């Protein structure tokens with residue numbers, strides 16, 4: 001059976017097209033620097049709402065992934081097995097449960113995977129998918145004939161540990177994670193550096209998350225290094241990340257409409273704490289496929305490039321127009337979203353640009369979208385920003401709204417929810433104090449909840465699914481700042497078993513100075529992988 005258009009992939013910048021799912025998962029980033037997207041967004045089967053309503057998380061994941069992955073590439077039983085193994089590591093039977101927090105506000109807990117953040121949903125699956133393809137490619141091969149992947153990733157705290165837990169100990173894969181020194185929480189750092197498997201390498205970089213992300217992109221662009229080392233991506237530039245995240249948009253929709261707290265027929269809005277735009281992009285694909293979401297609300301912290309895009313009439317710039325010249329990334333209470341540029345916005349821009357070209361053949365419109373995206377991203381690199389045509393901005397406004405949440409509001413929201421929200425029926429592992437019954441938000445989820453409350457005020461009666469992207473125990477300082485004077489509050493009570501003593505464990509990390517640049521990082525990655533392959537680690 002030949003693949004459908006949604007099972008074939010192209011680069012947003014036009015150099016590559018007609019690629020398979022396997023190609024794009026293993027390559028990560030296109031040779032032209034573009035991101036991979038499906039050639040078409042599939043429509044849901046006619047009876048999806050009745051047929052999918054009572055499926056488990058794993059069954060839903062299978063249905064959705066099947067629309068984007070040809071059976072010739074991964075036979076049904078193999079795909080089911082990959083999915084089953086990926087979510088068997090989750091602590092909650094529902095995988096991503098929905099909690100009724102307050103009127104019209106439902107919190108989607110995405111932190112029940114191995115590293116307590118939403119990234120596990122995609123990275124458990126990506127790790128097993130890499131392994132599946134490599135096992136097939138390497139059947140009957142030995143030694144240097146085996147295909148070996150060198151994964152390089154950048155993290156502002158959560159992707160790193162989720163990738164490491166998804167890949168540790170896997171045959172034929174090395175993983176090097178770059179993180180900015182001093183800009184991830186202590187627990188996040190310990191989650192990464194305490195993993196001592198020989199195939200795991202941590203690089204602590206002097207700089208920001210954006211510096212780490214730029215180094216990763218430069219490594220991908222180095223053709224020689226890429227050819228000799230088969231560089232692969234775990235960041236949300238990898239299409240598999242976006243695909244895997246679609247499942248919880250559908251799963252939470254079904255949980256919501258089955259909840260007694262839902263007024264039948266009410267509009268549904270989904271609010272997503274956003275940084276690199278990968279999480280909410282999965283929601284956009286779900287909406288385009290047919291999920292009946294009224295709007296997707298982008299919730300940013302004070303690093304607000306996405307919010308400024310909407311408020312400035314389609315101007316996408318690294319720094320606000322009125323900001324001082326040296327304005328860089330701000331350090332906020334939600335550090336995993338401290339990002340200047342949102343990688344995945346490029347994918348959305350491609351589709352909006354394609355859609356805005358109302359004349360011409362599909363081929364010509366595709367070329368128009370690739371040319372526009374290439375031009376914009378070039379302007380971003382050389383001039384620090386670009387302006388999109390009004391048709392593109394209007395296209396974005398059909399599906400999105402945006403909110404910017406300040407540091408103070410983030411802390412105030414954690415405090416307010418703790419003292420006013422006492423959700424019932426939570427199972428172990430939920431972020432609820434067993435002493436007071438108050439619900440404890442992590443600062444990223446609090447950004448989402450603050451934005452949800454504003455959206456509810458503007459849209460009374462609309463049901464809001466607000467994504468809770470991490471467990472509060474990962475962000476002790478922000479949670480303590482918000483709650484330390486609250487009656488009965490005790491941080492240790494929400495500390496998962498897995499985190500106890502983690503900061504004191506043996507750790508391994510390589511420091512990378514500012515002067516090293518991407519070439520310096522390349523030499524470190526090469527040397528560490530070489531040592532690993534010679535069994536010296």
Ligand SMILES: Cc1ncc(COP(=O)(O)O)c(C=O)c1O
Nearest residue numbers: 158274275276277278279336469
């Ligand atoms: C806890 C948390 N919330 C929100 C985000 C933002 O998600 P995205 O980068 O997909 O927009 C991140 C990082 O990606 C995160 O780690």
Ligand SMILES: N[C@@H](CCOP(=O)(O)O)C(=O)O
Nearest residue numbers: 155156157158159235236336
């Ligand atoms: N917040 C992320 C930043 C990397 O984003 P990604 O989703 O593209 O991997 C993190 O925690 O590392």
